[in-house]
Amino acid sequence: MEQLIEQLKAQIIEALNFEDMTPADIDTDAPLFGEGLGLDSIDALELIMLMDREYGIKLADPKAGKAIFQSVRTMAEYIQANRTK
Amino acid sequence: MRIAVTGIGAVSAIGITCAQTLQSLLDEWSGIGKMYALSSNHTELPVGEVPYSDAELKDLLGIDEPMPRTALLGIMAAREALRTAGMPIVNSQEPIAFISGTTVGGMDLTEQHWADYQEGKAIEHIRMHEAGETTRIIAEHLSPFTFHLSPFIATPSTACSSALNAIMLGANLLRTGQAKTVIAGGAESLSKFHLNGFNTLMILDHEACRPFDADRAGLNLGEGAGYLVLEREEDALARGAKILAYIGGYANTCDAYHQTASSADGEGAYRAMKGALEMAHLNPADIDYVNAHGTATPNNDLSESAALLRLFGNHMPAVSSTKAFTGHTTSASGGLEAAICVLAMQHAFVPANLRWSKTAEGLITPVCHTEHKPLRHVLCNAFGFGGNESALILSTEAIELSEAPMTQWFNEPIHVEMVNDEMVNAFVSPAEARRMTPQMRRIVAAAKKAMQESGVEQPDAIVCATQWGCMLQSMRFLQDMIASDEQQLKPTPFIQSTHNTVASLIAILTGNHGYNATYSQGKQSMACALTDIRTQMALGMIRSALVLEFDEQVETWDQVLSLIGDRTENIARASIYIYRKSGLYQIVESQKSQDKSLYVLRFNPEHPIFAGHFPGQPIVPGACLVQIAEDLLSDMLGHAVRFNSVTNLKFRQAITPDKEVLMTITESKCTIEDNVSHVMYAQFAATYMCPDSDL
Numbered sequence: 001m002e003q004l005i006e007q008l009k010a011q012i013i014e015a016l017n018f019e020d021m022t023p024a025d026i027d028t029d030a031p032l033f034g035e036g037l038g039l040d041s042i043d044a045l046e047l048i049m050l051m052d053r054e055y056g057i058k059l060a061d062p063k064a065g066k067a068i069f070q071s072v073r074t075m076a077e078y079i080q081a082n083r084t085k
Numbered sequence: 086m087r088i089a090v091t092g093i094g095a096v097s098a099i100g101i102t103c104a105q106t107l108q109s110l111l112d113e114w115s116g117i118g119k120m121y122a123l124s125s126n127h128t129e130l131p132v133g134e135v136p137y138s139d140a141e142l143k144d145l146l147g148i149d150e151p152m153p154r155t156a157l158l159g160i161m162a163a164r165e166a167l168r169t170a171g172m173p174i175v176n177s178q179e180p181i182a183f184i185s186g187t188t189v190g191g192m193d194l195t196e197q198h199w200a201d202y203q204e205g206k207a208i209e210h211i212r213m214h215e216a217g218e219t220t221r222i223i224a225e226h227l228s229p230f231t232f233h234l235s236p237f238i239a240t241p242s243t244a245c246s247s248a249l250n251a252i253m254l255g256a257n258l259l260r261t262g263q264a265k266t267v268i269a270g271g272a273e274s275l276s277k278f279h280l281n282g283f284n285t286l287m288i289l290d291h292e293a294c295r296p297f298d299a300d301r302a303g304l305n306l307g308e309g310a311g312y313l314v315l316e317r318e319e320d321a322l323a324r325g326a327k328i329l330a331y332i333g334g335y336a337n338t339c340d341a342y343h344q345t346a347s348s349a350d351g352e353g354a355y356r357a358m359k360g361a362l363e364m365a366h367l368n369p370a371d372i373d374y375v376n377a378h379g380t381a382t383p384n385n386d387l388s389e390s391a392a393l394l395r396l397f398g399n400h401m402p403a404v405s406s407t408k409a410f411t412g413h414t415t416s417a418s419g420g421l422e423a424a425i426c427v428l429a430m431q432h433a434f435v436p437a438n439l440r441w442s443k444t445a446e447g448l449i450t451p452v453c454h455t456e457h458k459p460l461r462h463v464l465c466n467a468f469g470f471g472g473n474e475s476a477l478i479l480s481t482e483a484i485e486l487s488e489a490p491m492t493q494w495f496n497e498p499i500h501v502e503m504v505n506d507e508m509v510n511a512f513v514s515p516a517e518a519r520r521m522t523p524q525m526r527r528i529v530a531a532a533k534k535a536m537q538e539s540g541v542e543q544p545d546a547i548v549c550a551t552q553w554g555c556m557l558q559s560m561r562f563l564q565d566m567i568a569s570d571e572q573q574l575k576p577t578p579f580i581q582s583t584h585n586t587v588a589s590l591i592a593i594l595t596g597n598h599g600y601n602a603t604y605s606q607g608k609q610s611m612a613c614a615l616t617d618i619r620t621q622m623a624l625g626m627i628r629s630a631l632v633l634e635f636d637e638q639v640e641t642w643d644q645v646l647s648l649i650g651d652r653t654e655n656i657a658r659a660s661i662y663i664y665r666k667s668g669l670y671q672i673v674e675s676q677k678s679q680d681k682s683l684y685v686l687r688f689n690p691e692h693p694i695f696a697g698h699f700p701g702q703p704i705v706p707g708a709c710l711v712q713i714a715e716d717l718l719s720d721m722l723g724h725a726v727r728f729n730s731v732t733n734l735k736f737r738q739a740i741t742p743d744k745e746v747l748m749t750i751t752e753s754k755c756t757i758e759d760n761v762s763h764v765m766y767a768q769f770a771a772t773y774m775c776p777d778s779d780l
Contacts, residue, residue, distance in 0.1 A: 015575075017519050038516070041346055045286060045576040053573050062287045 092170025092314030133307025133412020159272030186247025186271030249419030270420025282579030307412020311421030336360025340472025351392025379406020471589020
């Protein structure tokens with residue numbers, strides 16, 4: 001799990017163009033949207049695409065992302081449980 | 086003055102003529118269905134396609150040369166507009182303007198021939214990638230006869246509000262006497278590029294769309310074209326034309342909220358609709374029908390409902406979205422739906438909002454079935470990416486609009502160009518810069534610096550001129566789409582591929598709700614942008630403007646362009662233009678007698694006067710000076726002074742037949758650069774015979 005979290009953080013930084021950030025800068029349990037990284041609806045789409053591309057998870061309804069993307073940890077847990085690759 | 090609509094043309098999934106369109110609307114026949122002409126892998130997505138292949142459209146039009154599908158749809162609709170206006174052949178001696186919005190332009194050809202270009206083949210299509218080229222091609226084919234017009238052409242490219250912005254510029258050209266006939270609207274074909282792009286945003290319904298329904302699940306993309314022929318009422322009556330409707334009012338504002346999402350309270354949409362009502366001197370209660378933007382995405386319909394509820398309260402007029410018939414025709418939608426509004430007024434009915442069944446909190450309730458009733462004033466909405474919100478009022482009753490001669494008083498614009506990385510860091514925070522390409526960061530920094538240097542923190546308008554648009558993100562998305570065979574594409578490059586990304590980005594970052602537009606017209610893009618702001622300044626609609634020039638060099642695209650001996654100019658330049666008469670001249674001599682006054686003015690050589698020139702028209706510096714003299718005298722005297730007619734016009738002297746005003750220009754200089762003539766002069770004397778004794 002910890003390995004997945006670290007890998008996911010690196011993928012988030014790359015997908016969302018956080019140029020000057022390292023995985024250590026992201027708090028695993030901090031909210032991704034609103035506070036924390038301050039992500040928006042475009043980022044949510046990028047994260048959905050990331051899960052599709054890297055882990056073979058397809059989300060048909062963007063609203064379903066809300067619960068999954070609460071924090072890096074919730075996202076990693078969802079990926080662990082649903083990944084197809 | 087009054088602006089009459091004397092012709093309409095409409096092409097979409099529900100008909101390639103206005104007659105077919107009308108019949109489909111009355112029959113409640115939707116054009117949403119399976120793909121026919123577009124060859125995309127995403128056949129699961131329903132579309133509102135014009136049911137003819139490119140070859141079939143060419144047959145119908147009698148055209149055999151290569152051109153983008155957008156141009157074919159545009160030619161078809163523009164010809165119908167001229168035909169219904171009773172102008173199968175337009176008199177080319179009179180100033181005519183063809184203004185056509187598009188964003189896709191020739192993207193369909195670029196995606197079809199991308200592999201060919203890599204092998205140096207099919208290069209005749211390369212130039213057609215540019216949005217403005219599509220407009221130029223349509224303009225060349227406005228008449229099916231071998232007849233060449235040389236109209237003023239412009240291509241507003243503000244994504245889904247482009248066509249309404251075209252109509253606004255057209256009306257402004259008429260109000261300032263710069264055009265006698267205007268054909269304005271927009272055209273847009275389907276492309277794999279934007280079908281895939283909207284798909285990455287997860288806002289495409291896999292069924293036929295349901296605008297304003299509680300269970301709506303997104304939009305269907307459509308294609309088409311729509312144009313209005315506009316002329317002054319007296320010109321229309323003089324030639325015996327039938328007047329179909331009048332332009333009542335219009336406004337364009339920026340939501341300044343987000344690149345793709347509309348604000349929850351619909352601030353931009355509210356401001357646009359309210360602005361249109363104010364211009365028309367109408368109350369909300371006067372509106373009989375609203376043709377809503379109503380894309381059927383969860384976000385748009387909720388935000389637009391909020392704006393409609395704010396404006397109309399408990400007295401909601403009939404509202405429907407005709408996108409349930411046509412799909413979302415993106416840049417063409419404003420032109421197509423304005424034409425539909427004219428049909429609705431002419432035939433006294435409210436088009437149905439198909440497939441609506443259930444309401445939810447915060448949503449307006451649309452008209453589900455055709456309602457037959459007379460319509461006097463109709464409001465038409467078109468909203469685009471970046472929160473570019475436009476609203477137009479069309480009326481069966483004549484509405485008086487203000488007019489003004491074209492005279493401009495810019496003080497010397499403040500330019501900021503191609504800033505270095507240090508300046509970027511000073512003006513753009515890392516959070517703001519995250520999604521921007523390096524060139525976007527430079528233009529944002531340049532714009533902020535220009536605003537700071539000029540002291541104009543909130544310009545009334547932000548207008549961008551760009552030949553190729555945001556090419557780095559466009560090329561990323563295009564190449565990913567081709568390489569991946571339309572799978573697993575990232576949304577950000579698509580969102581930032583539209584031409585109006587830069588102008589809207591700056592509005593969002595600075596909270597600017599003012600006028601927002603982008604023009605793509607080859608090397609004439611800047612001339613179009615300046616024509617727009619000069620015209621609005623003459624009409625008193627704006628007093629200051631931020632003008633952006635943006636193009637970004639991308640290696641892959643430059644390799645393609647090199648096949649036709651061209652390259653992209655890398656440019657990021659921001660300028661602030663301020664309309665100001667005072668401070669430009671001083672009165673060096675003033676003699677007043679009982680019946681006349683003499684003023685001798687000297688212009689500040691530090692502040693040359695920029696008088697513009699209407700692209701495509703002969704340059705008449707003398708006429709510009711006369712206009713300036715008229716305006717100056719009006720300004721000094723506090724009431725309008727117009728020469729009855731100017732005969733014997735030479736550089737040195739202009740005398741009206743009744744000797745009312747004598748003007749001598751003692752020094753003048755004219756330089757021509759990029760089709761904008763900069764007229765500069767140092768001194769002129771004017772003798773004014775006062776009609777009133779209070780002088």
